Amino acid sequence: SEEFARSAASAKRLNRLFKRKPMIDNSSTKGNIIDNFSGSIKFEKIVFSYPTRKLITVLNEFDLEIKSGQSIAFVGPSGCGKSTLIQLLERFYDCNQGRILLDDHNIESLNLSWLRSQIGLVNQESVLVCDLTVAENIAYGKASNEIIYEDIIRAAERAHCHDFIKNLPEGYNTPVGHNGTFHLSGGQKQRIAIARALFHNPRILLLDEITSALDADNEQLIQESLSLIRQENPSQTVIFVAHRLSTIQSCDLICLFDSYGHLIESGTHAELMELGNAYYKLFLDYLEGRNNS
Known part of the structure; x- marks a missing residue:
């Protein structure tokens, strides 16, 4: 009957779903552990597309070296790959091309449970x-x-x-x-x-748009918390994904992306403001938006 045929088709789809194996085995006990892990990070020519949108390249030949204890901010339009880098560091996904090194060890060679125990993540x-x-x-x-x-x-x-x-x-x-x-x-x-x-x-702290949904008072409290954290634990590597630019002015390095996942500017807040290019214009727009809100 028609009803039986629909049920059989549904059963086949369920069976395929149950047989699917994840690309990253979250329960795996294999992999290496880094002794005296310092928290340095190196992105080497990262190319990435999400499995459900394979034709859309989110990150394109992305290179960046982050030293242990640095505070880094990723800034740019929605969809430019900022949060994707956070997800790649946590190994929620693996990159299509290139590699990520932690203390010069390929991230894909590391024990997954150990890796995630070294990383603290706070989301929006x-x-x-x-x-x-x-x-x-x-x-x-x-x-x-x-x-x-x-x-x-x-x-x-x-x-x-x-x-x-x-x-x-x-x-x-x-x-x-x-x-x-x-x-x-x-x-x-x-x-x-x-x-x-x-x-x-954690040795590495990832902060993904943590103040974007908060009011000014809560944003200020979190700003004070982050300043205290940096003072008390200067060896901790911190990465911010930021929409509100007021939260990242004291970072050691600010990385500005374009909408195609390219890194177009990097430097301190003062250096980028002095350049007077894309970040400078973005920051002025941000200030104008705050003043008009």
Whole structure:
């Protein structure tokens, strides 16, 4: 019958789906571990297209060397490859051509669990684990026998969220999320997510548009947190993906992309402003937009 034929076709599609193997095996225990990992990064002639859009090249022959302890900002229009570089560093995808080196080791040769344990990632819309407490969210991913409560508080203080956490109904033991007893604002969630990244003390910290959805007050608090982090941990490599240019003026290097995934300018904020080219115009447009908002 027609109904049976549709069911059989659906069953075949499901069977193909179940048999699919991921290109990157997240459960793999293979791979190398870098002793005394410093956090240096080198992108060598990276070419990348997403599997679902193979004809659209997002990154085209991208080269960049990042030294251990540097703070780097990626700036440019939407779709130019800024967040893609973050995803390649986490090995959510592998590049089509070229290679990424961490301390001169090919990223694809490294143990995946170890790699991700060395990287802290905070996204634009941070997700907290529903029904866990604030403290459990900050320490999430750490074995319970390795958790020191004072370290949770210290991470929260550095992320400028200790004061509001203390005033929650049950302090650090307040459950959050859909079924929790307390719902947090976007700015509060973002600061807890930063505290979580700091608690794990990663060698590389990736911050992807972390202030783009926040108001001016929360943006200022996060700015202060990031300044403190840089002062206290100067050996940590930090990469910003930024839309609000006010967050990246103190970076060691700002990389400006065009809409085709090409790196067109790089330098400090002062150097790029003195050049008076694309970044200079972008920054003036940003200031004008802030003044008119």
